[in-house]
Amino acid sequence: AGTYRIAVIPGDGIGTEVMPEGLRVLDAATRRFGISLEYEHIDWASCDYYEKHGQMMPDDWKAQLSRCDAILFGAVGWPEKVPDHISLWGSLLKFRREFDQYINLRPARLFEGVPSPLAGRKAGDIDFWIVRENTEGEYSSVGGVMFAGTDKEFVVQESIFTRRGSERVLKFAFDLAQQRAKKKLTVATKSNGIAISMPWWDERATEIATAYPDVKWDKQHIDILCARFVLNPDRFDVVVATNLFGDILSDLGPACTGTIGLAPSANLNPDRTFPSLFEPVHGSAPDIAGKQIANPIAMIWSAAMMLDFLGHHGGKEREAHDAILAAIESTLKEGPRTGDLGGSAKTDEVGKAIAERV
Amino acid sequence: AGTYRIAVIPGDGIGTEVMPEGLRVLDAATRRFGISLEYEHIDWASCDYYEKHGQMMPDDWKAQLSRCDAILFGAVGWPEKVPDHISLWGSLLKFRREFDQYINLRPARLFEGVPSPLAGRKAGDIDFWIVRENTEGEYSSVGGVMFAGTDKEFVVQESIFTRRGSERVLKFAFDLAQQRAKKKLTVATKSNGIAISMPWWDERATEIATAYPDVKWDKQHIDILCARFVLNPDRFDVVVATNLFGDILSDLGPACTGTIGLAPSANLNPDRTFPSLFEPVHGSAPDIAGKQIANPIAMIWSAAMMLDFLGHHGGKEREAHDAILAAIESTLKEGPRTGDLGGSAKTDEVGKAIAERV
Numbered sequence A, B: 001a002g003t004y005r006i007a008v009i010p011g012d013g014i015g016t017e018v019m020p021e022g023l024r025v026l027d028a029a030t031r032r033f034g035i036s037l038e039y040e041h042i043d044w045a046s047c048d049y050y051e052k053h054g055q056m057m058p059d060d061w062k063a064q065l066s067r068c069d070a071i072l073f074g075a076v077g078w079p080e081k082v083p084d085h086i087s088l089w090g091s092l093l094k095f096r097r098e099f100d101q102y103i104n105l106r107p108a109r110l111f112e113g114v115p116s117p118l119a120g121r122k123a124g125d126i127d128f129w130i131v132r133e134n135t136e137g138e139y140s141s142v143g144g145v146m147f148a149g150t151d152k153e154f155v156v157q158e159s160i161f162t163r164r165g166s167e168r169v170l171k172f173a174f175d176l177a178q179q180r181a182k183k184k185l186t187v188a189t190k191s192n193g194i195a196i197s198m199p200w201w202d203e204r205a206t207e208i209a210t211a212y213p214d215v216k217w218d219k220q221h222i223d224i225l226c227a228r229f230v231l232n233p234d235r236f237d238v239v240v241a242t243n244l245f246g247d248i249l250s251d252l253g254p255a256c257t258g259t260i261g262l263a264p265s266a267n268l269n270p271d272r273t274f275p276s277l278f279e280p281v282h283g284s285a286p287d288i289a290g291k292q293i294a295n296p297i298a299m300i301w302s303a304a305m306m307l308d309f310l311g312h313h314g315g316k317e318r319e320a321h322d323a324i325l326a327a328i329e330s331t332l333k334e335g336p337r338t339g340d341l342g343g344s345a346k347t348d349e350v351g352k353a354i355a356e357r358v
């Protein structure tokens, strides 16, 4: 397999604090399992870069990143410096779209040692995956304002779902469900209210489902689905959703497992025509930045998902992934823990503890 | 004030089971406080009607309902008979839009006697209002499919926000927050991802806010906002949201207070140019229909909100509203309770218990 070339983009805020811990644990795991990584450290795709250059990234960003096998990403956004929609559409959302990372894969899992905000739920009760469409849908760049500044003013933004874009994410989700023990898939929708695009999305799901007779699937409207994440989180196995609904569900799911400080995500280009991107679900969190109190586990887990994807879910990369996961699990159980989990450890103490266990 | 004329639309499924309990409690309250209601019982706006007539309502539905002072509504929808988007756009969503019921007001409140799915939350900890825009936004009727049946197929649905529509719901929410003790308002947004319409919505909020210097307000992205409903529900006071985000939050909020079987809603035309509509948040629930196990409290509370709106939040109508609320509270504390609250009472037993207490 040779050497993997990894673009390392810390970004803004706590992104710059959790990234060193991700690398620390990667170093430990690659040393142990004999995997060779080469890092390309990137200081753009940050609001500081924007303040100096008037754009989030250099013009040749795509060429630079295309040379890499994967991107390890911290978090972008610092609204006091740059409005969020400019910083995000100028970096992360551009990567997702231009590198065709059409799957955003995010787990919701309740670990031992992590108190759930839900009453009476214990480790093992919550364990499901959210498969989010990641390139189109509600996150469109089509629309605009008319009659600006008058009483008649309105703004239009289009949601655009392609057959190809919908089918491929649905297939990915059905495939994943098929590989799991429960073989259950929930399709998030809102076809009772969003009456043009969502019934069409339901049809796509119904068509794709015919190829998976062994998968038990149903569709649930996003409103009641969110309610059920709280009321019956044990019922879910794999949940597939459009871009916006997946965004919502993949913050809510992890919240139900105690903290969004644990949740990793994989922005996958399954066809491997461009690098995939791995990042924590939490953002740059300016309010707690600079204090070394951020939980680095989401970042570390994201790094593990990266190894697993690079190794095609097998080989020594899979072993390294599993070893990191096991180290995360035992650290959650035994400590040290950051403040969001009721502990008082610093970001790097948790990173070191996990690296040692690996 | 004379006599209020009320259109009574049970609709489908458990709508037909909870409606009699709403009327039972209304009868008790109006008798006690000397309020005169005249009911117009309506058997259309149901899927059974659709099966017979090929449409959800007679052609003169608008004239018929416009003669009424308010609409008391059960629930519509029975997907095995009629697809949801047809039954809903043929009734409820038509009312909201054509009667310009631009506010959908929904409480999230944790009562004594109701176990919360959230760990360690007790009565009083959760008590906030969701103000949902109810006529435009993501629930548009503009869009369509192109290249159907080919590889190039896509569907477009537009979200359309007008200045007038956005300003009036934001004003309503700021007004409501201003009247409350905490004077706090949270504006739901997603301006980091939905980069055309949502930054525009944020601007409207920022403008309106200048007229309310005493209201503490902030904006929160819908993904993290949903997470915070679970993690910190005690922090909210009034939450204002677009049509879709309000839909999601007003199922999630009540779920955090134990059951969506309690949550009422008021679809208000505050200008009173057309009747307003009052309905439970829960839907027709075909899975439990016909068993007399549905919780009637959301329906009964909706009826109370109707009285309060009819009386302009004062007079004997306000007293009747308060008496119903008190009867709901003591019934939740002392029983009887339906299955969703861990009891085994039938729908009508709960209705009778509340009526007696009134």
Ligand SMILES: CC(C)[C@H](C(=O)O)[C@@H](O)C(=O)O
Binding pocket: A192, A193, A223, B088, B093, B247, B281, B283
């Ligand atoms: C039935 C459906 C169309 C409706 C909505 O989405 O508005 C419902 O969920 C509600 O919240 O009143």
Ligand SMILES: CC(C)[C@H](C(=O)O)[C@@H](O)C(=O)O
Binding pocket: A088, A093, A247, A281, A283, B192, B193, B223
């Ligand atoms: C930062 C934001 C644009 C992003 C999104 O909405 O996709 C984030 O919430 C996420 O989930 O990765």
